[in-house]
Amino acid sequence: xxxxxxxxxxxxxxxxxxxxxxxxxxxxxxxxxxxxxxxxxxxxxxxxxxxxxxxxxxxxxxxxxxxxxxxxxxxxxxxxxxxxxxxxxxxxxxxxxxxxxxxxxxxxxxx
Numbered sequence: 001x002x003x004x005x006x007x008x009x010x011x012x013x014x015x016x017x018x019x020x021x022x023x024x025x026x027x028x029x030x031x032x033x034x035x036x037x038x039x040x041x042x043x044x045x046x047x048x049x050x051x052x053x054x055x056x057x058x059x060x061x062x063x064x065x066x067x068x069x070x071x072x073x074x075x076x077x078x079x080x081x082x083x084x085x086x087x088x089x090x091x092x093x094x095x096x097x098x099x100x101x102x103x104x105x106x107x108x109x110x111x
Contacts, residue, residue, distance in 0.1 A: 007070040008032060009041045013083040028076065041070055060088055067092045072099045080104065
């Protein structure tokens, strides 16, 4: 079977400014949809109904399963550092042999 679409996991900081970071990921996913062969996978969208702090460990477990099933993880990095959640996602992607791409965005609120 020939795969025509790539699942792309969008790894982005969230905790320090949830509203701003959610809006940023909306824009990122919208931009990714411009590529015919990309389906963005956004944990910020999938789990926005969860309590930010109380459900963090459960959300990270779900992210682990999602990363195992994607073709690529794109990390959006602010202030030249990964957030704590992104470090977890990077570890999973590396162990699972999933392709990784880093986009260095510049200064902004991160984790």
